[in-house]
Amino acid sequence: MKRTDYLNWDEYFMAVALLSAQRSKDPSTQVGACVANAQNKIVGVGYNGFPRGCSDDELPWDRSGGFLDTKYPYVCHAELNAVLNAISTNLQGCRIYVGLFPCNECTKVIIQSGIREIIYLSDKYRDTDQVRASKIMLDKANIPYRQLKTRMDSLHLSFLLPEETGR
Numbered sequence: 160m161k162r163t164d165y166l167n168w169d170e171y172f173m174a175v176a177l178l179s180a181q182r183s184k185d186p187s188t189q190v191g192a193c194v195a196n197a198q199n200k201i202v203g204v205g206y207n208g209f210p211r212g213c214s215d216d217e218l219p220w221d222r223s224g225g226f227l228d229t230k231y232p233y234v235c236h237a238e239l240n241a242v243l244n245a246i247s248t249n250l251q252g253c254r255i256y257v258g259l260f261p262c263n264e265c266t267k268v269i270i271q272s273g274i275r276e277i278i279y280l281s282d283k284y285r286d287t288d289q290v291r292a293s294k295i296m297l298d299k300a301n302i303p304y305r306q307l308k309t310r311m312d313s314l315h316l317s318f319l320l321p322e323e324t325g326r
């Protein structure tokens with residue numbers, strides 16, 4: 160009998176986004192993104208982090224203070240990295256899976272890249288003007304967005320060998 164508790168495509172790509180987020184050094188919000196094409200192949204992944212060559216130990220991770228003393232002017236958002244890391248610049252018809260609803264700057268990148276759908280988990284910044292602007296642009300551009308509905312609360316990964324766990 161085949162397994163029935165396997166991940167569906169949406170769960171699989173969101174899990175890849177969440178796994179990618181685990182690479183983020185941001186102490187408060189770790190965001191991951193995964194771009195999948197119409198053939199359900201992963202074509203790009205990313206997470207929020209500082210640009211290449213900008214040391215994680217030298218730039219600030221603070222949320223408050225003078226603008227230049229916070230992470231905000233420096234951090235590359237997960238969606239931007241996923242698009243820039245993609246194996247092709249042509250993302251027409253792709254979907255992007257993100258842990259957090261995209262900000263307005265990421266939304267512009269998503270629209271311009273040709274991505275045709277956004278699937279997200281958290282919308283914790285829904286009351287900000289950035290996310291309001293995202294939704295205005297997405298509605299005008301006819302790009303649907305939906306929150307992932309899943310029967311799963313969590314996913315357990317183990318690095319132990321099967322013989323070590325007795326499974």
Ligand SMILES: O=c1ccn([C@H]2C[C@H](O)[C@@H](COP(=O)(O)O)O2)c(=O)[nH]1
Binds near residue numbers: 187262
């Ligand atoms: O579209 C987005 C919006 C935000 N992020 C990243 C940028 C920051 O590293 C965190 C947000 O930090 P807070 O401390 O919650 O303000 O999320 C992103 O990758 N994509």
Ligand SMILES: [Zn+2]
Binds near residue numbers: 262263264265
């Ligand atoms: Zn963003």
